[in-house]
Amino acid sequence: MKTKSLLSFSPSGIYCPEADVQIDPWRPAEKAIITHAHSDHARYGSKHYLAHKDSEAILRLRLGNDISLQTVEYGEPFYINGVRFSLHPAGHILGSAQVRAEYKGEVWVVTGDYKLQDDGFSAPFEPVTCHHFITESTFGLPIYHWEPQETIFAEIKEWIAENREKGITSVLLGYALGKMQRILTRLAPLDYPVFAHGAVYNVNERLREAGYALPPIQQVSEVSDKKHFKGALVLATGSALGTPWMKRFEPYSVGNCSGWMAVRASKNRLNTDRGFVLSDHADWNELNRAVEATGAENIYVTHGFTSVFSRWLNEKGLHAQELKTLYGVEYETENTLSEA
Amino acid sequence: MKEFADLLRNLDRNTKTLEKIKALKTYFSNASDEDKIWALALFTGRRPPRKIKTAQVREWAWEKAGIPEWLFAESYQHVGDLAETVALILPQHNSISQKSLHEWFAELETLKKADDETKKAYILKAWASLSGFELFVFNKLLMGSLRVGVSQTLVIRALSEMYDQEPSGMAHRLMGQWNPFDIRFDELIIQENTAQNPSKPYPFFLAYTIENHVYESISPLEWFVEWKWDGIRSQIIFREGQLFIWSRGEELVTDKFPELHQLAQHFPEGTVLDGEILCYADGHPLPFSTLQQRIGRKNITKKILQEAPVLFMAYDVLEWNGIDIREKPHEYRRSVLETYVAEFENDSIFKVSPLVSWNTMDDLSRLHNESRTYYAEGFMLKRKSAAYQTGRKKGDWYKWKVKPLSVDAVLVYAQKGHGRRAGLFTDYTFAVWKGEHLVPFAKAYSGLTDKEIRELDAFIKQNTVEKFGPVRTVNPLRVFEIGFEGIQQSSRHKSGIAVRFPRILRPRPDKYAHEADTLENLQNLLTVYGV
Ligand SMILES: [Zn+2]
Ligand SMILES: [Zn+2]
Secondary structure: OOOOOOOEEEOOEEEEOOOOEEEOOOOOOOEEEOOOOOOOOOOOOOOEEEEEHHHHHHHHHHHOOOOEEEEEOEOOOEEEOOEEEEEEEOOOOOOOEEEEEEEOOEEEEEOOOOOOOOOOOOOOOOOOOOOEEEEEEOOOOOOOOOOOHHHHHHHHHHHHHHHHHHOOEEEEEOOOOOHHHHHHHHHOOOOOOEEEOHHHHHHHHHHHHOOOOOOOOEEHHHOOOHHHHOOOEEEEOHHHOOOHHHHHHOOEEEEEEOHHHHOHHHHHHHOOOEEEOOOOOOOHHHHHHHHHHHOOOEEEEEEEOHHHHHHHHHHOOOEEEEOOOOOOHHHHHOOOOOOO | OHHHHHHHHHHHHOOOHHHHHHHHHHHHHHOOHHHHHHHHHHHOOOOOOOOOOHHHHHHHHHHHHOOOHHHHHHHHHHHOOHHHHHHHHOOOOOOOOOOOHHHHHHHHHHHHHOOHHHHHHHHHHHHHOOOHHHHHHHHHHHHOOOOOOOOHHHHHHHHHHHOOOOHHHHHHHHOOOOOOOOOOHHHHHHOOOOOOOOOOOOOOEEOEEOOHHHHHHOOOOOEEEEEOOOOEEEEEEEEOOEEEEEEOOOOEOHHHOHHHHHHHHOOOOOEEEEEEEEEEEOOEEOOHHHHHHHHHOOOOOHHHHHHOOEEEEEEEEEEEOOEEOOOOOHHHHHHHHHHOHHHHOEOOOEEEOOEOOOOOHHHHHHHHHOHHHHOOOEEEEEEOOOOOOOEEOOOOEEEEEOOOEEEEEEEEEEEEEOHHHEOOEEEEEEEEEEOOEEEEEEEEOOOOOHHHHHHHHHHHHHOEEEEEOOEEEEOOOOEEEEEEOEEEEOOOOOOOEEEEOOEEEEEOOOOOHHHOOEHHHHHHHHHHHOO
């Protein structure tokens, strides 16, 4: 790609030379615009951060209270060295944003991670027209088709009810930031006790302190009598799977919430009782719709099935190319197949 | 078919035995007899032959999904299962089909002679009437083997509980040749057996791995010891003038072993023998690989008969003169074997597996260590008073194999390797549980494929907890089966145990870390095999 273009791809991430600013850099930078607070996008060590205001609470929790952080609203323009930037809802998690950059009439959009379904907790995705579109492709294969979330949540509710009937604990696994808030809001009203692993608890409490409407949950480590877990719902991250930490919930049933659960082999590999196909990423059709809605002719494909999705777009007559990034490395390798 | 798909989904979801049995019972009490016989056929691996070429099904699927062939191939590679890939890429809609399992099979049967166009139209229509898991199950019936999360033993258990029969009798009913097109459910499962199919084998009795208390308690007065041969466990049946050979996998393999057919001339009517088929020459068994190669061949040529001749090594007699003698004590069956059956011994095709003679445990241990020189892979221990039972039962039959010994252990440390794999984490340390703690006991370098190494390398990078110099402490999540040649006490090791030539036998992605073995398991191996 030409070095003179508005955004370029450096070894440390997506870079805007004109503004001298990095987007989601994976090495410390002078100025970093952060699409969202997941750890594969918001990394430690940059001097100045800029993000949507709803990302603030978690960015400070993860990167330190004292980071230099400027926040903006969706759609609010800001200028760096004459480049006009603005953030637009990506629908991925709370505060997640697409970054729009405009200079001399050329418009670029970096999606970070996104989904088109409105999860009811994060601001819903808005398409932004542009010339150059940098999209994720986590689920960029035509086998990934999400069912309406109502269907999935009905399944989860039914599973919890069955477990309660049997007097066993429901342990639900998913990413602490994003997935768990979505689950908590969607399962409400919670007419049974809910407990959380420390990782989930910390995120939830920080968001509650910051004023977001989430129910209070109790931390597992504070419960000394195991009988409280009987029939309860326990929220944990995938890293708890297969550790002795789980023993206290016996008897229990484990469900994992992730788009990867659409494929039986992925589900079976984890040896969880249930796999709920619930993702905060776009499925195949959503990716295609999103690309189409931008009107962009130049597409750059990052984390996921980059080569497949870019070849597909090329065959459809677009100019697409794949980008090697470090986004999303977690879920390709993590044994729990969570999504970031 | 919805009921059958629901059953499969329940079996898939429930990891616990009792839940699976409950699901099976629910299905077998609600489904129609016509469907039940098909379900049984599928659970026992009796799917009728394919009517449509897999390549055609693939092509129609990617065409219908509106994607190019290469994208289908990429998807298939990711999913790893053809029937599932097809179900996932097809347009999604609601299921409207009311067709039952046996109706689908009856219709598929009529396609056998249909032309391609008719077949295609039929399949597209079927796809449009099914969705989700039902669509997946249909595709499985169409082109795959249906491997479901349930063992035949569990199906037998559920049925025998439902119909109040002995599991061994139920297992026997399900064996041998039967076809869902021409037998009814009640004939197979419920009715008293009147005219039995002459080829029907008995369920095999299988041995457990030896346990500590067995070594401590066995005596030559109560136990037979035989060599454990490494071949194909089989049953030879001679009834109504015909000879049948069944492998343990319930496959009729009579045609694979023409040299054994002449045994028909010797056996009395109503003979069933349990034994091992071995490749055998110059008075001793040949390596299992020779037999495996022979099995792989389509045609048994003269050359193969010369290079890989087989012999039936008889262990047991289950039916003699038409009478089922499985309930008689082993000592009795053995005497029949030695007195009558041994008459047909013939060094080239038929032998009775000899007993190992021993007096003390010391004799036995020494002989066991020499197993390989006898071309055996260890011992079989059989209680003289035991009946011939069904399936894997504890208490009367044990196998005592020679090394490798193995345990399931958790990966705890990793270090980068050198040479060809420089830069990748290839040196691993494994641990077993001691209470809530993991105690490292072995380092292993080899045993994984390149692909597995790369995958593990990425896992290690993502799951590093601490770094000490070149060594990384890794989140204890991954379980591997670690094999070794010997085990001994060691004060230099934290675990108190040192193992010889440890290596990775295979990853165990099916196991949680807390399901790995304990230090106690290792100590047990030490008591048994330690030097
Ligand atoms: Zn990401
Ligand atoms: Zn993310």
